[in-house]
Amino acid sequence: MSKVEKKVDIDAMRHSCSHVLAQAVLRMFPEAKLAIGPTIENGFYYDFDLPRTLIPEDLPLIEKEMKNIVKQNQKFIRKEEPADKAIEFLKAVGQNYKVELVEGLKDSGEAISFYENIMPNDGKAMFVDLCRGPHVDQTGQIGAFKLMKIAGAYWKGDEKNPMLQRIYGTCFETREELDEYLKQLEEAKKRDHRRLGTALGLFQFHDISPGSVFFLPKGTIIFNELLKFLRSEYRKRDYKEVITPLIYNKALWEQSGHWEHYKDNMFLLNMDDIEASLKPMNCPSHMLIYKMETHSYRDLPLRIADFAMLHRNEVRGALGGMTRVRKFCQDDSHIFVAEEQLEQEILNCIDFAKFIYEEIFDFTYEVCLSTKPEKSMGSDEQWASAELALEKALEKAKIPFTVNAGDGAFYGPKIDFRIKDSLKREWQCATVQVDFQMPLRFELEFEGSDGKPHTPVVVHRALLGSLERFMAILIEHYAGAFPVWLAPVQALVLPVSEKFNDYANEVNKTLFDSGLRCEVDSSNETLGKKIRNAEMSKVPYMIVVGEKEVADKNLTVRDYATKKQEVMGLEEFLELETLKKPY
């Protein structure tokens, strides 16, 4: 290969690498059955049905075999076959998963193509795989790769199908890029919210209540600051907060339809010998609240907000950190509108979300519009108008979005805001959903200007989503170094030695009285150690006081973000722009 050779297509290279993986696995396990092996972000995977389960020690052996194949510089040759011949061939070699794939393709009219690997010198056939391509020309063009992990995966992603063994790999053009990527993964692990949560004393989990967070005092501060911020916005945006029960007679869930659709995910209990449950969501409670009074068109939009804790009995395997929990709290609201107010209200929600995501937290996010699923309630006209309302609002807000056809809730279409965690996994945070069904089920009404009863439309919306999940993402976003308004400890006063403790306490009291969350580190440690401790707990401001500061009645302020130190007066410090809250 010459160095001036045109850049290989990275996806073709990764896909070729997955074929090399399959060939290597087939060498080790001739009876292996191949499923699919596509490229993914930063790499590829391949699913196999193998005679035994793989162990982690297998990966280096497979990798070694792969390196041999790359060294042989086998050629990739594309061949097309009629579907019948392809099936006949695949059946002959016992590749039943591939047979199934071709059968699925048969009627699509798509050409059935195979890629064969042959030795460059004698043309000896080494491996052949059903594949759409494209591939690189020769295995020698595959750059640096590494097999990452083994996982189980259902054939065609359906849990009724047999579970296959999936091997994940990563592949880059150069060794340097691969190393850089592996380093990035290491760095990402350092900002994992579970690790930082423990290191910074924010929260813990306990075996005794899997899937539920114990917020420690410092984590509780962050949680409550988020609530304070939201409440201040609610005041401005005319939301009305309510407090609702957690336990409900099952009759409520029967009325809402959850008993039928969601019972398996609810924690059931007994109340006065009646089946009851902890609420997994707030909607029905708010329908009840709506019905507690009569409503005029003048009341609408009526925005009911609730921070009630919700319990969902998620299957154990789905739990993970604070991103997927059993007990959580949403910044939930149900907005009751007249149909003609719908589009404007959706726009209000989107503006609110945009304000939070962009101006307050500076997140990168992706927005997705989910439309009518197969199983749904309501008329096609209603769905179409709701989908149109969501689409128009997104366009007006100038938010780019993708459409996820058929992924809406059974009661209406929705807009999701998704944010990636440190490991690049996407999590749904904000959601804005239109619902025509719940108002009908609960027979909600308002009196129109015509004096007649009308049915309102409900907008379900949560902007942070679950506060637990949002906090997890915030922790990773800031790598634990929160903006001052969220920081559990905002300033730490560090006396240079015991002699200056009095002055330190005096400074601390002034800061404390002005509302700052501050502490004095009067431990018997060197200043260097105190700085180190403060740095590790990511305190935004370290205020050093010693002989000079006592004499000049001022402070030396070390800024966590900039690592710079500046001498200033107490008043001056309290005036800092960064100390201002967004509420």
Added chain:
RNA sequence: GCCACCUUAGCUCAGCGGUAGAGCUACAGUUUUGUAAACUGUGGGCCGUCGGUUCAAAUCCGACAGGUGGCUCCA
């Protein structure tokens, strides 16, 4: 729920058939410190739980619990 792996001191981890280890933390003393680790000493463990194999189990096997990575799910 499914597949794989993991679980040792408050935290991070070593030990992997022969009487339980380190660093940090905690506590006590010395030191009085000027911007990322002062020094000395002392604590601290049913080696996740239960069962099995063995003369002997943190170590091997099994079950259970919890966690992690995937899959499925995620109103």
